[in-house]
Amino acid sequence: xxxxxxxxxxxxxxxxxxxxxxxxxxxxxxxxxxxxxxxxxxxxxxxxxxxxxxxxxxxxxxxxxxxxxxxxxxxxxxxxxxxxxxxxxxxxxxxxxxxxxxxxxxxxxxxxxxxxxxxxxxxxxxxxxxxxxxxxxxxxxxxxxxxxxxxxxxxxxxxxxxxxxxxxxxxxxxxxxxxxxxxxxxxxxxxxxxxxxxxxxxxxxxxxxxxxxxxxxxxxxxxxxxxxxxxxxxxxxxxxxxxxxxxxxxxxxxxxxxxxxxxxxxxxxxxxxxxxxxxxxxxxxxxxxxxxxxxxxxxxxxxxxxxxxxxxxxxxxxxxxxxxxxxxxxxxxxxxxxxxxxxxxxxxxxxxxxxxxxxxxxxxxxxxxxxxxxxxxxxxxxxxxxxxxxxxxxxxxxxxxxxxxxxxxxxxxx
Amino acid sequence: xxxxxxxxxxxxxxxxxxxxxxxxxxxxxxxxxxxxxxxxxxxxxxxxxxxxxxxxxxxxxxxxxxxxxxxxxxxxxxxxxxxxxxxxxxxxxxxxxxxxxxxxxxxxxx
Numbered sequence: 001x002x003x004x005x006x007x008x009x010x011x012x013x014x015x016x017x018x019x020x021x022x023x024x025x026x027x028x029x030x031x032x033x034x035x036x037x038x039x040x041x042x043x044x045x046x047x048x049x050x051x052x053x054x055x056x057x058x059x060x061x062x063x064x065x066x067x068x069x070x071x072x073x074x075x076x077x078x079x080x081x082x083x084x085x086x087x088x089x090x091x092x093x094x095x096x097x098x099x100x101x102x103x104x105x106x107x108x109x110x111x112x113x114x115x116x117x118x119x120x121x122x123x124x125x126x127x128x129x130x131x132x133x134x135x136x137x138x139x140x141x142x143x144x145x146x147x148x149x150x151x152x153x154x155x156x157x158x159x160x161x162x163x164x165x166x167x168x169x170x171x172x173x174x175x176x177x178x179x180x181x182x183x184x185x186x187x188x189x190x191x192x193x194x195x196x197x198x199x200x201x202x203x204x205x206x207x208x209x210x211x212x213x214x215x216x217x218x219x220x221x222x223x224x225x226x227x228x229x230x231x232x233x234x235x236x237x238x239x240x241x242x243x244x245x246x247x248x249x250x251x252x253x254x255x256x257x258x259x260x261x262x263x264x265x266x267x268x269x270x271x272x273x274x275x276x277x278x279x280x281x282x283x284x285x286x287x288x289x290x291x292x293x294x295x296x297x298x299x300x301x302x303x304x305x306x307x308x309x310x311x312x313x314x315x316x317x318x319x320x321x322x323x324x325x326x327x328x329x330x331x332x333x334x335x336x337x338x339x340x341x342x343x344x345x346x347x348x349x350x351x352x353x354x355x356x357x358x359x360x361x362x363x364x365x366x367x368x369x370x371x372x373x374x375x376x377x378x379x380x381x382x383x384x385x386x387x388x389x390x391x392x393x394x395x396x397x398x399x400x401x402x403x404x405x406x407x408x409x410x411x412x413x414x
Numbered sequence: 415x416x417x418x419x420x421x422x423x424x425x426x427x428x429x430x431x432x433x434x435x436x437x438x439x440x441x442x443x444x445x446x447x448x449x450x451x452x453x454x455x456x457x458x459x460x461x462x463x464x465x466x467x468x469x470x471x472x473x474x475x476x477x478x479x480x481x482x483x484x485x486x487x488x489x490x491x492x493x494x495x496x497x498x499x500x501x502x503x504x505x506x507x508x509x510x511x512x513x514x515x516x517x518x519x520x521x522x523x524x
Contacts, residue, residue, distance in 0.1 A: 239463070241459070241460070241461035241462070241463075242463050250454070250458040250459065250460065251458065251459070251461070252453075252457035252458055252459065253459065253461055254436065254437075254459050254461050255461055255463075255486075299429070299433065299434040300416075300429075300434035300468065300484075301434075301436075301461060301466055301468065301486050302486045302487075302489065303463045303486050303487050304486075304487065304488075304489060308415060308416065308429060309415065310415065310429075310430055343456075343457055398453050398456075398457045399449050399450070399452075399453040
């Protein structure tokens, strides 16, 4: 694979761009692989990449029922942060954030990581106390965050209205090394690197069944025929329950739509990410100038990839109060993705009741930020059967009551 | 917007007047049950891509719980019925079978 570089851009400019290669292959599936990963989204591709890079396992197929990165990887609001309360969460999200810092160089693919800073507004006294506690916890965990007052909030983001009336800004949890990245490029960069290692990314190939013998996985049934494997990684986000049912077990997961929307592009007005968890809205400005807005989840199970309109209305109504200048903005488009939510709002990276089947799911409303760390840990779990990064995130925590409770601890918006 | 008819007070309600309460017809396992049964009751969910039987509460109305049969893909509602039942009434099952040939009720959460 030819490397991307400034020199390559200049060279191709002089010869009519005839020398660019396909970024990844489009192979037909082989009868069997050592490892099959279901789901060519960010987490699945990152898992495959680190299986190859860290453990030398490259006889790998990544199966995707739609197109690469076309699920939640391409539907999120691209926020990257690691300011979680619990130690296990902070460890995996901070691993991910730190990998993002050098991911463009690592993959030789510009993922446009922008550590512009993430601010989580405290708009009630309860939130002030909660975020101060999180800032102290983060200091102990080695995650750089601080609690800042309203004046500093205004300096960092001048378009904020501090006074309310309903939700005055009383401070914020500030993570200066958080930010955003180009979500599609994360999937594309990992896919290109996986393909370069000889892995097969097979798109338009839906898994329809899981084969097992004597409680041990032997392969999968797909729309392109059966494919054998000795290890199977299920990394399918909102559809985890569907694949788990094929394999014969249930998950502590429910799937709900989560919505986001973007405005028409405007001149630069906001160079940080702002999250407002009391009103459940978050906003940043893309490089094109669009205001990218994330909302809340629907209250009931659905696989529709669109959400209820009144949730958008609630989000926008609240954000207009905090950001009065956006009240005249036209919204260009809105969409939904299906997120897999667990009871404690923490992910599941685990072995399963079927030997050889591993599952990586439950990232809920906040999976994008975790992609590199999730892949790093899950690859280790699949290769070695154990990973310090994923040890706390097993399915058995629900039986044993060892919850990693982020739902009431660290702010519900991810 | 999703609209459901509350079988308790008979009002046709918008989802903003309701609160979704998750999977219906769960079999309760309490203290003294096995860890596996208790985990299943508390956490494991069918989470189907298709017909879902679910509890709702008419939170900003009569306050009563009821059940609904709904498709999680099309959001089609096959009917609502009182919560005081172990399985959906026959007319709801018939309504689903008419639209989804081959569909059959199965014991859930076992």
